[in-house]
Amino acid sequence: MAEPILEVKDLVKHYPLTQGILFKKQVGAVKAVDGISFDLMKGETLGIVGESGCGKSTLAKVLMNLERATSGQVLFKGEDISKLTGQALKAVRRNIQMVFQDPYTSLNPRMTVGDIIGEPFEIHPEVAPKGDRRKAVQDLLDVVGLNPEYINRYPHQFSGGQRQRIGIARGLALKPEIIICDEPVSALDVSVQAQVINLLDQLQGEFGLSYMFIAHDLSIVRHISDRVGVMYLGKMVEIGSDEEIYDNATHPYTQALLSAVPVPDPTARETRDRIILTGDIPSPANPPSGCRFRTRCWKAEERCSTEVPLLAVPELLKGPAAHQSACHFAEVRETAAV
């Protein structure tokens, strides 16, 4: 087993809710990320799935140190980076880069492609000395499959898929070890998504990158990920290898999520056994007591409202069902959902 490159321990991010204008008084908190622990191994892809509002993007921001963690640790190669400041933070940030969802808004329209991809070098001149920068940027364009002669063009001259390639080139500029991809293909046309997925896959092999791949498209996550984590309302509810999650999910939420995914196969229409969840995701400012999923769960009992289920391997389960799951009644569903 490879060694972990990133260890996340009990990570918490609360956004305070205040009342009053002059004397701000904290009246509560939006618990966007509420105690999450996982490891990211070297060279692996960890997929993170969950509905909007479950905290997956906040998690990405905290790992990038764009938001300060309320508590908990983020260990990069054994060093806690969540509390670093100044030069030490700058040095470590080089190693974790991000690719954003929307290639239309994440590129400055008034900068040329060369300036956008080369900007990271201004902050970290040690990666590419001034004289070599143009060459370095052209190399990056080549790596992501764009014509190196496009260096003086502006973002509006490119299509969505090409812009996402520019975003990926910018992420690669500082030769990071970890890239966090926050919904990297969801804004792209279907026929272009596969191209970008293949590019990410190929780059991973070439540069030995570790990916954290956040997405809501479960079939793409399954294709690209070695392991998958499922989040619900600020908590990790289940995590395991793709086979463990997709074929042997033990958490009711994961089962419902998987069964709700539309399958591109009309012959499966009648035979599918879907779980239609009722209601909406509760507010993270006021999450339910005990298990957070209990308000929408068909298995919920008295115990679920009082006792918070821990993310652990359930004792009774064996084989691929024995992976971490935060449910008191974890078990594999009889009929395979997908």
Add this chain to the structure above:
Amino acid sequence: MTTVIEKNQKSGRLEVGTPLLEVKDLHVEFHTRDGVAKAVNGVNYSVAAGETLAVLGESGSGKSVTAQTIMGILDMPPGKISQGQILFRGKDMLAMKEEERRQIRGQKIAMIFQDALSSLNPVMTVGAQLGEMFRVHRGASKKEAREKAIELMERVRIPAARQRVGDYPHQFSGGMRQRIMIAMALSMEPDLIIADEPTTALDVTVQAQVMDLLAELQAEYNMGLILITHDLGVVADVADKIAVMYAGRIVETAPVRDLYANPAHPYTKGLLRSIPRLDQKGQELYAIKGLPPNLLKVPAGCAFNPRCDVATDLCRTEIPALHQVTDKDGKELTGRRSACHLWKETLHG
């Protein structure tokens, strides 16, 4: 409780299979500074009562422009309908007087949009917005309109409708807002609903709820449904027949099962192949090369030819007609058409 909707339902919904809408050779152009973009270039499709037609396509394929033209909400200028007919129950809507069209639009044909938050008025309560239809079209009093609004909200299963009728759109979640949009579309009991990416902005669990609701209401009222989407999964779940669009043209039409089992156009084939499948884990995904075309510079011949794996010289010069597709013995396959010179090779391998 006997609702108004139920009464009307008894008093005569259309029979399943009654032809509702027929789009014939529709051409829509946009005149821009850089030239003329032919967004819709000779589109034909039809939908009957109780039937679900899915229009599948990427951005820029003309699927939404066609829908906007049917609804008469196309911005003109820059848009211009240069040719074609839109027959609603046999009468050409494009040739009608504005007043006559207004009687159909919203009452007989209703539309559901992708983004419910920006489609609802943020400073009006949902009750007032739902009731507005009854006040304008049916001359209902304020009180009656409010009752109708509550009834509709219950119909689309919004919990505690009576308490929430006075709430504003921002107080509802995304799935609930989309339900309100559906309720609004249903309010005049239309014969046809056009849903333009109705669940794209929603999470999968909520998407399943909303699509189920839509399908159930459609079956109950025998409505025709035109579902515009790019999601191959949603289409497989609900559609009866599919029209695939590319660069303003229909490239393939087929009953849903046939299309997935055996596509007759290389573009459809490519789309289906690029879906990640279980047995291909760890392998490279099939990807259609290149990019969707710029509508100002659509390639000569078949618009898909630069991205096509099997294109020949013929494809680069001559625009393919929408051929009737036949099986190996030459028997016509009902509802199947393909705009590819090489449809036989594509279909029969």
